[in-house]
Amino acid sequence: MSGGVGYVVNGRYRLDRLIGRGGMGRVWGGHDANLDRVVAVKELMLPDDLPADERRELVERACARRASRPGCGTTGSSRSTTSSPTAGSRGSSWN
Numbered sequence: 001m002s003g004g005v006g007y008v009v010n011g012r013y014r015l016d017r018l019i020g021r022g023g024m025g026r027v028w029g030g031h032d033a034n035l036d037r038v039v040a041v042k043e044l045m046l047p048d049d050l051p052a053d054e055r056r057e058l059v060e061r062a063c064a065r066r067a068s069r070p071g072c073g074t075t076g077s078s079r080s081t082t083s084s085p086t087a088g089s090r091g092s093s094w095n
Helices: 052-067
Strands: 013-021 025-032 037-044 072-074 080-083
Touching: 013 037, 037 052
Parallel strands: none
Antiparallel strands: 013 025, 025 037, 037 080, 072 080
């Protein structure tokens, strides 16, 4: 994602505030326009020079961890995921 507050991911998820950041990304509090509900969106921050196969492996691992957590899904972007507020502690425990 190239934006910050107010940026809309895939025409659906509006980023409202930065919740936190860590070694692999940032978590944004936002709004799902299709479902009209509050969500959390995780942005993966992978190095630009990371080889494509390593990038793909890291994204696949993140998706695999998400699969076992209820309320979690993908945004359609290889750099972000979403979670409902009930998916864990403040909606951000899914990765």
